[in-house]
Amino acid sequence: MSSIVLRQGxxxxxTSLEIGDVLIVDGEIVGVGDLGDVASxxxxxxxxxxxxxxxxxxxxxxxxxxxxxxxxTIESGALAGALGGFTALVAMPNTEPALxxxxxxxxxxxxxxxTPLDIAVAGAxxxxxxxxxxxxxxxxxGLGVRLFTDDGIGVQDPSLMxxxxxxxxxxxxxxxxxxxxxxxxxxxxxxxxxxxxRLGLVGRPALAEELMVLRDIELVRLTxxxxxxxxxxxxxxxxxxxxxxxxxxxxxxxxxPHHFTxxxxxxxxxxxxxxxxxxxxxxxxxxxxxxxxRRGLVDAVATDHAPHAPELKDLPFDEAPxxxxxxxxVASLTLDALxxxxxxxxxxxxxxxxGPARIAQLRQxxxxxxxxxxxxxxxxxxxxxxxxxDPQARWTVRANELQSRATNTPYDGRxxxxxxxxxxxxxxxxxxxxxxx
Amino acid sequence: MxxxxxxxxxxxxxxxxxxxxxxxxxxESFVEVNRRAIxxxxxxxxxxxxxxxxxxxTRTRLSFETAAKRLSADVLSxxxxxxxxxxxxxxxxxxxxxxxxxIDAVVMRHQSSGAALQxxxxxxxxxxxxxxxxxHQHPTQGLxxxxxxxxxxxxxxxxxxxxxxxxxxxxxxxxxxxxIRHSRVAxxxxxxxxxxxxxxxxxxxxxxxxxxxxxWPVAVVDDFDEALEWADVVGxxxxxxxxxxxxxxxxxxxxxxTYGLTHERARKLRPSAIIxxxxxMNRGVEIxxxxxxxxxxxxxxxxxxxxxxxxxxxxxxxxxxxxxVVL
Numbered sequence: 224m225s226s227i228v229l230r231q232g233x234x235x236x237x238t239s240l241e242i243g244d245v246l247i248v249d250g251e252i253v254g255v256g257d258l259g260d261v262a263s264x265x266x267x268x269x270x271x272x273x274x275x276x277x278x279x280x281x282x283x284x285x286x287x288x289x290x291x292x293x294x295x296t297i298e299s300g301a302l303a304g305a306l307g308g309f310t311a312l313v314a315m316p317n318t319e320p321a322l323x324x325x326x327x328x329x330x331x332x333x334x335x336x337x338t339p340l341d342i343a344v345a346g347a348x349x350x351x352x353x354x355x356x357x358x359x360x361x362x363x364x365g366l367g368v369r370l371f372t373d374d375g376i377g378v379q380d381p382s383l384m385x386x387x388x389x390x391x392x393x394x395x396x397x398x399x400x401x402x403x404x405x406x407x408x409x410x411x412x413x414x415x416x417x418x419x420x421r422l423g424l425v426g427r428p429a430l431a432e433e434l435m436v437l438r439d440i441e442l443v444r445l446t447x448x449x450x451x452x453x454x455x456x457x458x459x460x461x462x463x464x465x466x467x468x469x470x471x472x473x474x475x476x477x478x479x480p481h482h483f484t485x486x487x488x489x490x491x492x493x494x495x496x497x498x499x500x501x502x503x504x505x506x507x508x509x510x511x512x513x514x515x516x517r518r519g520l521v522d523a524v525a526t527d528h529a530p531h532a533p534e535l536k537d538l539p540f541d542e543a544p545x546x547x548x549x550x551x552x553v554a555s556l557t558l559d560a561l562x563x564x565x566x567x568x569x570x571x572x573x574x575x576x577x578g579p580a581r582i583a584q585l586r587q588x589x590x591x592x593x594x595x596x597x598x599x600x601x602x603x604x605x606x607x608x609x610x611x612x613d614p615q616a617r618w619t620v621r622a623n624e625l626q627s628r629a630t631n632t633p634y635d636g637r638x639x640x641x642x643x644x645x646x647x648x649x650x651x652x653x654x655x656x657x658x659x660x
Numbered sequence: 661m662x663x664x665x666x667x668x669x670x671x672x673x674x675x676x677x678x679x680x681x682x683x684x685x686x687x688e689s690f691v692e693v694n695r696r697a698i699x700x701x702x703x704x705x706x707x708x709x710x711x712x713x714x715x716x717x718t719r720t721r722l723s724f725e726t727a728a729k730r731l732s733a734d735v736l737s738x739x740x741x742x743x744x745x746x747x748x749x750x751x752x753x754x755x756x757x758x759x760x761x762x763i764d765a766v767v768m769r770h771q772s773s774g775a776a777l778q779x780x781x782x783x784x785x786x787x788x789x790x791x792x793x794x795x796h797q798h799p800t801q802g803l804x805x806x807x808x809x810x811x812x813x814x815x816x817x818x819x820x821x822x823x824x825x826x827x828x829x830x831x832x833x834x835x836x837x838x839x840i841r842h843s844r845v846a847x848x849x850x851x852x853x854x855x856x857x858x859x860x861x862x863x864x865x866x867x868x869x870x871x872x873x874x875x876w877p878v879a880v881v882d883d884f885d886e887a888l889e890w891a892d893v894v895g896x897x898x899x900x901x902x903x904x905x906x907x908x909x910x911x912x913x914x915x916x917x918t919y920g921l922t923h924e925r926a927r928k929l930r931p932s933a934i935i936x937x938x939x940x941m942n943r944g945v946e947i948x949x950x951x952x953x954x955x956x957x958x959x960x961x962x963x964x965x966x967x968x969x970x971x972x973x974x975x976x977x978x979x980x981x982x983x984x985v986v987l
Contacts, residue, residue, distance in 0.1 A: 419871070421673070424796075493774025493775075540774045541794070
């Protein structure tokens with residue numbers, strides 16, 4: 224197959240941190256350390272000044288295929304992910320139709336297998352994501368699906384959620400919840416508060432999220448099931464989830480880059496680019512998220528990469544769809560939240576690779592879903608899913624230059640620090656010199 | 661904003677006292693034009709004003725179009741009374757199509773908050789005048805309400821509104837009653853009144869107050885009846901039943917009982933108190949029919965003043981520089 228050597232990067236192990244080389248042969252890491260001469264024909268990558276760590280894993284990618292291919296496809300999303308340093312993505316099931324059966328899941332797995340990355344699938348919890356009847360969770364679990372969610376909307380009915388948790392428990396799979404009580408949030412298009420009140424926009428209160436977090440914590444306690452909270456956006460949500468996790472309940476949670484970088488005042492000019500659910504919150508919540516990230520209390524950063532065709536983002540604020548791009552800038556934004564130059568490389572990879580790989584059960588390779596192992600320790604014998612990240616490189620986001628089919632980034636024109644230099648997925652050099660190889 | 665000359669008029673949030681007074685003063689001169697036998701001046705001759713109403717409003721539309729015609733502007737009138745989603749055309753395409761016809765200004769009404777601001781980004785060379793966007797703002801209503809108050813007070817004190825500037829608003833006690841939460845008129849009125857120096861209080865059931873009313877530059881009254889005795893001006897608001905505000909109170913009857921300006925309650929008002937309503941009224945809901953017809957109710961005068969205020973706004977935004985004053 225091929226061999227690649229990454230030279231003199233800072234190799235970020237689970238606990239170790241050493242400058243050295245990483246040699247990859249035929250999809251596997253075969254050596255780490257000062258390796259000297261290697262076989263001729265090996266591709267040499269200079270990783271000086273860069274972090275070499277496990278490839279990033281996104282728990283929350285809207286790949287839009289099938290149904291909304293004008294916004295993104297599995298292929299275009301995978302390439303955008305590769306540029307963002309990802310080697311594995313979990314495709315969200317809110318496609319059209321929703322990924323709520325074996326045939327559709329198989330379709331996405333098949334298409335995903337043709338991309339350079341590993342594409343895992345989250346199946347729907349309920350049929351058609353309608354929140355009425357359970358989807359065939361066991362059948363999809365038989366295909367290797369490990370996460371289930373109705374994301375875009377939470378499971379509103381508490382008795383149905385209870386049933387789903389009880390049903391999923393013996394299958395060893397995890398339910399991922401979009402926490403927002405739609406009866407409280409319903410009809411709102413931004414955070415409820417001073418800004419929405421002035422702008423005359425109907426608000427989605429923080430309580431809509433927090434009530435569902437509280438409800439699901441108690442349902443996990445009742446059923447012994449496992450829940451992953453998607454994109455928690457308030458300080459109180461985090462506090463409840465952390466406290467429940469400390470009690471030993473099977474609770475994990477992620478935060479999304481827009482929630483730890485942007486606040487509700489971004490909606491001030493009615494630009495639908497900043498419309499997202501849950502909505503951008505006040506600065507105090509943004510700071511609470513960043514603080515929890517720096518203190519190692521967050522299980523994962525996940526992008527909630529949500530491409531939308533430009534004509535939809537040109538609609539009036541209340542009519543425009545919610546969501547924004549994330550794959551190509553999340554690494555830089557996470558670095559910034561962790562303290563930029565002071566950021567801990569271990570914490571960076573815990574949030575973007577090892578944490579999410581554990582939650583998605585992507586640590587070990589799995590032949591049923593044809594994926595390799597992710598989020599490892601960067602030692603010999605592991606599958607070669609790696610990223611070379613330069614924590615000092617500066618770059619400017621240009622919406623039209625992103626790999627994603629859509630252009631709905633809220634960071635257009637913003638200068639960011641930290642850039643993916645190379646991505647090695649399944650042993651192949653997919654991104655080199657910051658561009659598709 | 662220190663003057664609206666050559667600008668867009670999207671909101672009264674950021675408009676200074678001197679800018680508001682400038683509009684009111686300009687409108688005074690147009691009142692005089694409207695009394696002439698030939699009610700027309702050539703101020704905007706050759707200019708094109710498009711009126712683009714995504715949400716139907718006969719009154720506001722007629723008022724703006726009358727104002728534009730009296731300034732000799734050509735008027736392009738488009739009714740797009742359906743949501744852009746249903747129509748399948750984006751806001752950007754709709755405005756681009758109209759812009760391609762060659763326009764100087766667009767007067768826009770839309771059911772979505774912020775739509776006028778969004779449109780102003782798409783056509784930076786066109787003056788955008790917000791004629792009401794969702795629950796957000798209705799700036800010309802705020803201006804004409806302020807103008808009406810100044811006019812009435814000036815007449816009573818036998819001074820001229822023009823000479824009084826913002827003086828008559830200093831310490832003026834204005835009570836706004838009803839569905840503040842869903843009212844773009846309330847947001848613009850409060851902006852105008854507070855900027856001009858008035859003291860504003862609001863009275864409404866808790867559910868019809870905006871969520872962060874505590875941070876607004878107004879006081880919430882505990883006792884509506886007491887507040888009526890306090891007020892120099894009472895501004896009533898339309899209960900926005902079409903925006904679902906009906907479900908924010910148990911019944912219209914209960915709203916009338918608690919916050920309607922009933923005939924009995926109107927007796928608590930001081931004789932000099934001015935009663936206002938932006939229309940269209942729900943007679944028998946927020947205002948008793950007999951109260952609406954009292955001499956102290958200036959509701960028709962508000963409608964009449966809509967024309968000179970909108971002439972002033974069109975004139976200042978479109979004609980722009982001071983040198984062009986030709987009346």
